[in-house]
Amino acid sequence: MSERNCVVAVDVGNSAVKLCVRRGEEKKVGDALGDKSVAAELAQLSVPICENAWHLRATRWVRDQVRCEHSHWLIASVHQPAAQTLQHAIDAMSVDSDMQMTVASVSRRDVPMNVRVDQPDRLGVDRLLSAYGARNQFGSPVTVVDAGSAVTIDWVNDEGDFCGGAILPGLRMQANALAYGTDALPEIDWKVGGSQSENPATVAGTNTVDAIRLGLITAVTAAIDRLSVAYANSGAGSKAQSKLVLTGGDAATISPFVQQPHEVVPNLVCRGLLDLPRS
Ligand SMILES: Nc1ncnc2c1ncn2[C@@H]1O[C@H](COP(=O)(O)OP(=O)(O)O)[C@@H](O)[C@H]1O
Ligand SMILES: CC(C)(COP(=O)(O)O)[C@@H](O)C(=O)NCCC(=O)O
Ligand SMILES: [K+]
Structure with missing residues:
Protein backbone atom coordinates (compact mmCIF):
# COMPACT_ATOMS: atom_id res chain seq x y z
CA MET A 1 0.00 0.00 0.00
CA ARG A 109 -21.39 13.60 18.07
CA ASP A 110 -19.19 12.44 15.21
CA VAL A 111 -21.71 9.76 14.21
CA PRO A 112 -24.40 11.09 11.84
CA MET A 113 -27.28 9.22 13.42
CA ASN A 114 -30.20 10.46 15.52
CA VAL A 115 -30.00 9.11 19.04
CA ARG A 116 -33.24 8.52 20.91
CA VAL A 117 -32.04 7.67 24.43
CA ASP A 118 -32.46 9.50 27.75
CA GLN A 119 -28.81 10.51 28.20
CA PRO A 120 -27.01 10.38 24.86
CA ASP A 121 -23.66 11.32 26.42
CA ARG A 122 -23.75 8.15 28.53
CA LEU A 123 -24.30 5.90 25.54
CA GLY A 124 -21.33 3.65 24.69
CA VAL A 125 -19.93 4.97 21.43
CA ASP A 126 -19.31 1.34 20.37
CA ARG A 127 -23.06 0.69 20.45
CA LEU A 128 -23.77 3.69 18.27
CA LEU A 129 -21.00 2.89 15.80
CA SER A 130 -22.01 -0.74 15.36
CA ALA A 131 -25.59 0.42 14.79
CA TYR A 132 -24.32 2.97 12.26
CA GLY A 133 -22.21 0.33 10.49
CA ALA A 134 -25.16 -2.10 10.40
CA ARG A 135 -27.54 0.56 9.09
CA ASN A 136 -25.10 1.47 6.32
CA GLN A 137 -24.71 -2.14 5.27
CA PHE A 138 -28.23 -3.50 5.72
CA GLY A 139 -30.54 -0.50 5.96
CA SER A 140 -33.15 -0.10 8.69
CA PRO A 141 -35.02 -1.23 10.72
CA VAL A 142 -32.30 -3.43 12.18
CA THR A 143 -31.45 -5.10 15.51
CA VAL A 144 -27.72 -4.95 16.24
CA VAL A 145 -26.13 -7.38 18.68
CA ASP A 146 -22.57 -6.91 19.96
CA ALA A 147 -21.58 -10.04 21.89
CA GLY A 148 -18.42 -9.00 23.72
CA SER A 149 -17.60 -8.42 27.41
CA ALA A 150 -21.20 -7.33 27.65
CA VAL A 151 -23.88 -8.28 25.14
CA THR A 152 -25.82 -5.34 23.76
CA ILE A 153 -29.01 -5.84 21.77
CA ASP A 154 -29.89 -2.52 20.16
CA TRP A 155 -32.62 -1.25 17.90
CA VAL A 156 -32.43 1.03 14.90
CA ASN A 157 -35.93 1.99 13.81
CA ASP A 158 -37.53 2.51 10.42
CA GLU A 159 -36.21 6.06 10.23
CA GLY A 160 -32.67 4.88 10.92
CA ASP A 161 -32.58 6.32 14.46
CA PHE A 162 -30.72 4.63 17.31
CA CYS A 163 -33.43 3.79 19.87
CA GLY A 164 -31.49 2.11 22.71
CA GLY A 165 -31.72 -1.54 23.65
CA ALA A 166 -30.66 -4.08 26.26
CA ILE A 167 -27.36 -4.80 28.05
CA LEU A 168 -26.54 -8.15 29.62
CA PRO A 169 -23.34 -9.82 30.81
CA GLY A 170 -21.28 -11.48 28.09
CA LEU A 171 -20.56 -15.22 28.00
CA ARG A 172 -17.22 -15.00 29.75
CA MET A 173 -18.60 -12.68 32.41
CA GLN A 174 -21.53 -15.03 33.07
CA ALA A 175 -19.19 -18.02 33.30
CA ASN A 176 -16.92 -16.09 35.70
CA ALA A 177 -19.87 -15.02 37.83
CA LEU A 178 -21.08 -18.60 38.37
CA ALA A 179 -17.60 -19.82 39.35
CA TYR A 180 -16.96 -16.82 41.59
CA GLY A 181 -20.34 -16.81 43.31
CA THR A 182 -20.56 -20.51 44.19
CA ASP A 183 -18.44 -23.15 45.91
CA ALA A 184 -19.18 -26.08 43.61
CA LEU A 185 -19.42 -24.66 40.11
CA PRO A 186 -16.30 -24.75 37.91
CA GLU A 187 -15.33 -22.04 35.47
CA ILE A 188 -16.19 -23.55 32.12
CA ASP A 189 -15.09 -22.88 28.60
CA TRP A 190 -18.42 -21.62 27.30
CA LYS A 191 -17.49 -22.34 23.69
CA VAL A 192 -19.53 -25.11 22.18
CA GLY A 193 -17.97 -28.54 22.39
CA GLY A 194 -17.49 -31.24 24.98
CA SER A 195 -19.87 -34.14 25.32
CA GLN A 196 -22.87 -32.17 24.08
CA SER A 197 -21.60 -30.65 20.90
CA GLU A 198 -24.67 -31.62 18.85
CA ASN A 199 -26.92 -28.80 20.06
CA PRO A 200 -26.54 -27.40 23.56
CA ALA A 201 -29.46 -25.05 23.01
CA THR A 202 -32.11 -27.78 22.93
CA VAL A 203 -30.86 -30.78 24.93
CA ALA A 204 -31.07 -30.74 28.77
CA GLY A 205 -27.60 -30.80 30.30
CA THR A 206 -26.95 -34.08 32.14
CA ASN A 207 -23.78 -32.90 33.90
CA THR A 208 -22.67 -29.65 35.53
CA VAL A 209 -20.56 -28.35 32.67
CA ASP A 210 -23.22 -29.05 30.03
CA ALA A 211 -25.90 -27.51 32.25
CA ILE A 212 -23.87 -24.31 32.65
CA ARG A 213 -23.10 -24.20 28.94
CA LEU A 214 -26.78 -24.62 28.10
CA GLY A 215 -27.68 -21.89 30.57
CA LEU A 216 -25.19 -19.38 29.19
CA ILE A 217 -25.92 -19.96 25.52
CA THR A 218 -29.67 -19.91 26.13
CA ALA A 219 -29.53 -16.74 28.23
CA VAL A 220 -27.85 -14.84 25.43
CA THR A 221 -29.52 -16.34 22.35
CA ALA A 222 -33.05 -16.42 23.77
CA ALA A 223 -32.68 -12.74 24.68
CA ILE A 224 -31.59 -11.99 21.12
CA ASP A 225 -34.47 -13.94 19.56
CA ARG A 226 -37.06 -12.47 21.90
CA LEU A 227 -35.93 -8.86 21.73
CA SER A 228 -35.31 -8.73 17.99
CA VAL A 229 -38.91 -9.88 17.43
CA ALA A 230 -40.26 -7.51 20.09
CA TYR A 231 -38.38 -4.53 18.61
CA ALA A 232 -39.61 -5.36 15.12
CA ASN A 233 -43.19 -5.62 16.40
CA SER A 234 -42.82 -2.25 18.13
CA GLY A 235 -42.38 -0.79 14.66
CA ALA A 236 -45.56 -2.50 13.42
CA GLY A 237 -46.71 -1.10 10.10
CA SER A 238 -43.12 -0.64 9.07
CA LYS A 239 -42.62 -0.88 5.31
CA ALA A 240 -39.33 -2.74 5.44
CA GLN A 241 -38.64 -6.14 6.97
CA SER A 242 -36.48 -5.90 10.07
CA LYS A 243 -32.99 -7.41 9.96
CA LEU A 244 -30.75 -8.88 12.67
CA VAL A 245 -26.96 -8.46 12.69
CA LEU A 246 -24.44 -10.00 15.13
CA THR A 247 -20.92 -8.82 15.84
CA GLY A 248 -18.35 -9.14 18.67
CA GLY A 249 -15.94 -11.75 19.97
CA ASP A 250 -18.70 -14.29 20.70
CA ALA A 251 -20.83 -13.69 17.59
CA ALA A 252 -19.60 -16.83 15.80
CA THR A 253 -20.08 -18.96 18.93
CA ILE A 254 -23.71 -17.95 19.44
CA SER A 255 -24.77 -17.68 15.79
CA PRO A 256 -25.70 -21.41 15.36
CA PHE A 257 -28.14 -21.11 18.27
CA VAL A 258 -29.89 -17.89 17.25
CA GLN A 259 -33.18 -18.92 15.65
CA GLN A 260 -34.08 -15.68 13.87
CA PRO A 261 -32.47 -15.21 10.45
CA HIS A 262 -29.36 -13.08 10.88
CA GLU A 263 -25.98 -12.06 9.52
CA VAL A 264 -22.64 -12.19 11.35
CA VAL A 265 -20.38 -9.24 10.56
CA PRO A 266 -16.96 -9.08 12.25
CA ASN A 267 -15.74 -5.77 13.64
CA LEU A 268 -18.87 -3.76 13.03
CA VAL A 269 -17.63 -0.95 15.30
CA CYS A 270 -14.53 -0.50 13.13
CA ARG A 271 -16.64 -0.69 9.98
CA GLY A 272 -18.81 2.08 11.42
CA LEU A 273 -15.66 4.13 12.04
CA LEU A 274 -14.47 3.61 8.47
CA ASP A 275 -17.89 4.73 7.19
CA LEU A 276 -17.80 8.07 9.00
CA PRO A 277 -17.87 11.07 6.69
CA ARG A 278 -14.49 12.81 6.48
CA SER A 279 -14.33 16.27 8.01
N1 LIG B 1 -9.13 -15.24 22.27
C1 LIG B 1 -10.06 -14.55 22.93
N2 LIG B 1 -9.67 -13.60 23.79
C2 LIG B 1 -10.58 -12.85 24.46
N3 LIG B 1 -11.91 -13.03 24.34
C3 LIG B 1 -12.34 -13.99 23.51
C4 LIG B 1 -11.46 -14.78 22.77
N4 LIG B 1 -12.20 -15.62 22.01
C5 LIG B 1 -13.48 -15.36 22.28
N5 LIG B 1 -13.59 -14.40 23.20
C6 LIG B 1 -14.84 -13.89 23.71
O1 LIG B 1 -14.99 -12.61 23.18
C7 LIG B 1 -15.45 -11.75 24.21
C8 LIG B 1 -14.83 -10.42 23.96
O2 LIG B 1 -15.35 -9.97 22.73
P1 LIG B 1 -14.96 -8.56 22.17
O3 LIG B 1 -15.94 -8.25 21.11
O4 LIG B 1 -13.52 -8.51 21.81
O5 LIG B 1 -15.19 -7.72 23.50
P2 LIG B 1 -15.07 -6.21 23.87
O6 LIG B 1 -15.66 -5.42 22.73
O7 LIG B 1 -15.84 -6.12 25.11
O8 LIG B 1 -13.61 -5.92 24.06
C9 LIG B 1 -15.02 -12.33 25.54
O9 LIG B 1 -15.97 -12.02 26.53
C10 LIG B 1 -14.99 -13.79 25.22
O10 LIG B 1 -16.25 -14.35 25.59
C1 LIG C 1 -22.27 -1.70 27.30
C2 LIG C 1 -20.76 -1.63 27.16
C3 LIG C 1 -20.10 -1.95 28.50
C4 LIG C 1 -20.32 -2.69 26.13
O1 LIG C 1 -18.91 -2.76 26.11
P1 LIG C 1 -18.11 -3.96 25.41
O2 LIG C 1 -18.78 -5.25 25.74
O3 LIG C 1 -18.18 -3.72 23.91
O4 LIG C 1 -16.71 -3.87 25.91
C5 LIG C 1 -20.32 -0.22 26.63
O5 LIG C 1 -21.01 0.09 25.47
C6 LIG C 1 -20.53 0.86 27.65
O6 LIG C 1 -19.72 1.06 28.54
N1 LIG C 1 -21.66 1.61 27.53
C7 LIG C 1 -22.00 2.72 28.40
C8 LIG C 1 -23.42 2.63 28.87
C9 LIG C 1 -24.47 2.63 27.77
O7 LIG C 1 -24.19 2.36 26.61
O8 LIG C 1 -25.65 2.92 28.09
K1 LIG D 1 -20.42 -5.46 23.54
Missing part, protein backbone atom coordinates in the same frame (compact mmCIF):
# COMPACT_ATOMS: atom_id res chain seq x y z
CA SER A 2 1.54 3.33 -0.94
CA GLU A 3 -1.25 5.86 -0.55
CA ARG A 4 -0.72 9.30 0.88
CA ASN A 5 -3.41 9.02 3.54
CA CYS A 6 -4.90 6.08 5.34
CA VAL A 7 -7.34 5.61 8.18
CA VAL A 8 -6.79 3.25 11.09
CA ALA A 9 -10.05 2.36 12.85
CA VAL A 10 -9.70 1.29 16.48
CA ASP A 11 -12.40 -0.13 18.75
CA VAL A 12 -11.20 -0.17 22.36
CA GLY A 13 -13.51 -2.55 24.24
CA ASN A 14 -13.40 -3.99 27.74
CA SER A 15 -11.73 -7.27 26.65
CA ALA A 16 -9.87 -6.47 23.47
CA VAL A 17 -8.73 -3.74 21.13
CA LYS A 18 -9.84 -4.28 17.56
CA LEU A 19 -8.05 -2.58 14.66
CA CYS A 20 -9.03 -2.36 10.99
CA VAL A 21 -7.38 -0.79 7.99
CA ARG A 22 -8.90 -0.80 4.56
CA ARG A 23 -6.66 -2.26 1.90
CA GLY A 24 -6.47 -0.90 -1.61
CA GLU A 25 -8.75 1.75 -3.00
CA GLU A 26 -10.86 3.56 -0.47
CA LYS A 27 -14.55 3.84 -1.18
CA LYS A 28 -16.68 6.74 -0.16
CA VAL A 29 -19.63 5.51 1.84
CA GLY A 30 -20.71 8.62 3.77
CA ASP A 31 -24.20 8.33 5.13
CA ALA A 32 -25.72 6.54 2.15
CA LEU A 33 -28.25 4.08 3.57
CA GLY A 34 -27.98 0.62 2.15
CA ASP A 35 -24.61 1.20 0.54
CA LYS A 36 -22.71 -2.08 0.62
CA SER A 37 -19.27 -0.77 -0.28
CA VAL A 38 -18.14 -1.36 3.33
CA ALA A 39 -17.47 -4.92 2.20
CA ALA A 40 -14.14 -3.68 0.74
CA GLU A 41 -11.23 -5.80 1.88
CA LEU A 42 -10.17 -5.08 5.44
CA ALA A 43 -7.11 -6.09 7.39
CA GLN A 44 -8.29 -6.79 10.92
CA LEU A 45 -6.69 -7.57 14.28
CA SER A 46 -8.07 -8.22 17.76
CA VAL A 47 -5.63 -7.95 20.68
CA PRO A 48 -6.84 -8.97 24.16
CA ILE A 49 -5.94 -6.22 26.64
CA CYS A 50 -5.03 -8.83 29.26
CA GLU A 51 -2.06 -9.74 27.05
CA ASN A 52 1.36 -8.33 28.01
CA ALA A 53 2.42 -5.41 25.82
CA TRP A 54 -0.82 -5.58 23.83
CA HIS A 55 -0.36 -1.92 22.84
CA LEU A 56 2.98 -2.70 21.18
CA ARG A 57 1.46 -5.59 19.25
CA ALA A 58 -1.30 -3.25 18.07
CA THR A 59 0.93 -0.41 16.93
CA ARG A 60 3.49 -2.72 15.29
CA TRP A 61 0.72 -4.45 13.37
CA VAL A 62 -0.45 -1.10 12.01
CA ARG A 63 3.11 -0.10 11.10
CA ASP A 64 3.48 -3.37 9.15
CA GLN A 65 0.06 -3.12 7.49
CA VAL A 66 0.01 0.43 6.23
CA ARG A 67 2.52 2.12 4.02
CA CYS A 68 1.20 5.62 3.75
CA GLU A 69 2.61 9.07 4.39
CA HIS A 70 -0.06 10.03 6.84
CA SER A 71 -2.14 7.74 9.01
CA HIS A 72 -5.22 9.09 10.74
CA TRP A 73 -6.29 7.00 13.74
CA LEU A 74 -9.97 7.05 14.66
CA ILE A 75 -10.33 5.69 18.18
CA ALA A 76 -13.69 4.71 19.69
CA SER A 77 -13.29 3.68 23.30
CA VAL A 78 -15.42 2.39 26.15
CA HIS A 79 -12.32 1.68 28.25
CA GLN A 80 -10.43 4.88 29.02
CA PRO A 81 -7.25 3.41 30.63
CA ALA A 82 -6.70 1.14 27.61
CA ALA A 83 -7.33 4.05 25.22
CA GLN A 84 -4.74 6.12 27.08
CA THR A 85 -2.16 3.33 26.94
CA LEU A 86 -2.75 3.03 23.21
CA GLN A 87 -2.46 6.78 22.71
CA HIS A 88 0.96 6.75 24.42
CA ALA A 89 2.09 3.85 22.23
CA ILE A 90 0.99 5.75 19.09
CA ASP A 91 2.84 8.87 20.28
CA ALA A 92 5.97 6.80 20.93
CA MET A 93 5.75 5.15 17.51
CA SER A 94 5.26 8.47 15.71
CA VAL A 95 8.57 9.75 17.15
CA ASP A 96 10.50 6.88 15.49
CA SER A 97 8.52 6.71 12.28
CA ASP A 98 8.57 8.47 8.92
CA MET A 99 4.81 8.26 8.84
CA GLN A 100 2.88 11.28 10.07
CA MET A 101 0.19 10.27 12.51
CA THR A 102 -2.85 12.04 13.81
CA VAL A 103 -5.27 10.66 16.35
CA ALA A 104 -8.93 11.52 16.87
CA SER A 105 -11.08 10.28 19.67
CA VAL A 106 -14.51 9.58 18.22
CA SER A 107 -17.56 10.58 20.22
CA ARG A 108 -21.24 10.08 19.54
